Amino acid sequence: xxxxxxxxxxxxxxxxxxxxxxxxxxxxxxxxxxxxxxxxxxxxxxxxxxxxxxxxxxxxxxxxxxxxxxxxxxxxxxxxxxxxxxxxxxxxxxxxxxxxxxxxxxxxxxxxxxxxxxxxxxxxxxxxxxxxxxxxxxxxxxxxxxxxxxxxxxxxxxxxxxxxxxxxxxxxxxxxxxxxxxxxxxxxxxxxxxxxxxxxxxxxxxxxxxxxxxxxxxxxxxxxxxxxxxxxxxxxxxxxxxxxxxxxxx
Amino acid sequence: xxxxxxxxxxxxxxxxxxxxxxxxxxxxxxxxxxxxxxxxxxxxxxxxxxxxxxxxxxxxxxxxxxxxxxxxxxxxxxxxxxxxxxxxxxxxxxxxxxxxxxxxxxxxxxxxxxxxxxxxxxxxxxxxxxxxxxxxxxxxxxxxxxxxxxxxxxxxxxxxxxxxxxxxxxxxxxxxxxxxxxxxxxxxxxxxxxxxxxxxxxxxxxxxxxxxxxxxxxxxxxxxxxxxxxxxxxxxxxxxxxxxxxxxxxxx
Numbered sequence: 001x002x003x004x005x006x007x008x009x010x011x012x013x014x015x016x017x018x019x020x021x022x023x024x025x026x027x028x029x030x031x032x033x034x035x036x037x038x039x040x041x042x043x044x045x046x047x048x049x050x051x052x053x054x055x056x057x058x059x060x061x062x063x064x065x066x067x068x069x070x071x072x073x074x075x076x077x078x079x080x081x082x083x084x085x086x087x088x089x090x091x092x093x094x095x096x097x098x099x100x101x102x103x104x105x106x107x108x109x110x111x112x113x114x115x116x117x118x119x120x121x122x123x124x125x126x127x128x129x130x131x132x133x134x135x136x137x138x139x140x141x142x143x144x145x146x147x148x149x150x151x152x153x154x155x156x157x158x159x160x161x162x163x164x165x166x167x168x169x170x171x172x173x174x175x176x177x178x179x180x181x182x183x184x185x186x187x188x189x190x191x192x193x194x195x196x197x198x199x200x201x202x203x204x205x206x207x208x209x210x211x212x213x214x215x216x217x218x219x220x221x222x223x224x225x226x227x228x229x230x231x232x233x234x235x236x237x238x239x240x241x242x243x244x245x246x247x248x249x250x
Numbered sequence: 251x252x253x254x255x256x257x258x259x260x261x262x263x264x265x266x267x268x269x270x271x272x273x274x275x276x277x278x279x280x281x282x283x284x285x286x287x288x289x290x291x292x293x294x295x296x297x298x299x300x301x302x303x304x305x306x307x308x309x310x311x312x313x314x315x316x317x318x319x320x321x322x323x324x325x326x327x328x329x330x331x332x333x334x335x336x337x338x339x340x341x342x343x344x345x346x347x348x349x350x351x352x353x354x355x356x357x358x359x360x361x362x363x364x365x366x367x368x369x370x371x372x373x374x375x376x377x378x379x380x381x382x383x384x385x386x387x388x389x390x391x392x393x394x395x396x397x398x399x400x401x402x403x404x405x406x407x408x409x410x411x412x413x414x415x416x417x418x419x420x421x422x423x424x425x426x427x428x429x430x431x432x433x434x435x436x437x438x439x440x441x442x443x444x445x446x447x448x449x450x451x452x453x454x455x456x457x458x459x460x461x462x463x464x465x466x467x468x469x470x471x472x473x474x475x476x477x478x479x480x481x482x483x484x485x486x487x488x489x490x491x492x493x494x495x496x497x498x499x500x501x502x
Contacts, residue, residue: 213361
């Protein structure tokens, strides 16, 4: 479930305009994802680590988050070097790892971590509610923003509902195993969850109608772009250009 | 009701879900200005359905609805009704969909065409009136059950309705929250219909109690008298109160 662990920690980035932070994190993600040379990727990773340093977040919590994603990266390391065509580097039993395969895996690992770190530092420090408002103010279509906010709002209700159903199965002695009975029970649980979600969606919509909803969403939060935002925007833009130059000129 | 202006007037309303038996069968009801009415009935007797029909969420197959004396027919008429009458849903999670309390309370005023600034002021005033200062930035899904109920009341009251429909406002609330809701409803100087299973709660909030049976509404008596009555004859309490909760269990 969404716990927003980085919101409660005090970060100086929280005082920056969230629109700027979203924009910069996105731009950084694009530059990093499109870069291919290690001479650009490694400085990118360093830059994201510097951002984490500025963000004032607890390093332990950030590492915990990274572990999660690097689980997938590890899986890539197990598969890609052995399957990617190229010059053989070393043998592992019947399998041969290639130089190109190792390089591709390294690139993916660096990109993944750099992008994740920059988003943790810049974006994850804001509550989803603020991010939604910021996206709306950036000109993202209202319907997409509200889809995000509504999913965020009702994912908790769905979790509670699932737990209620699972508990009611558990108190009647249900223990998951590999059997038709287990599969059927889970199918019922999930089916019931869908039925309830759709019934709830209908009630939420009716409640919205009762309060005069006519298909248009309005955003309340206002943001202002301060001098401090300007300074940060300047620094980050220069850094991004630097990375671009390293990639395309280097 | 003589001499009183009527807020809601229902005549010969019929309604049924799909091919099922009629839920509302030739139902007539009148809510006067300033009147506070309680509505009791079995599960599945059509209480919630009735509230939804009044709001125009469900369309009756027969009968007329008048709000403030005006016959309500078109979709546009119902948009007007929703400004006049506020409905507080039974489940606060259905009502509160915005991430923060302030945004949820401001949702109604924004729909009525207020500017974000006006909507914010109105929301803050309403929260203050309900003793919910400091709640504006709370995350709605993290509120307690009682807090959720109070905030959903705020989301409706901010639209300054002339009448309030409350669907089982005390279900699942503890004594504290119940007391708070009771005193709050007593302080409100507008008409209301309260659907509830709890005689005690109704006795503390409404003047008249109606019950729903066989798709119709019947007048049961003044709340005060019924309340005393119930306490003097526990057997009758059994018939009137408990059956409603346990008798029929098919719900709608």
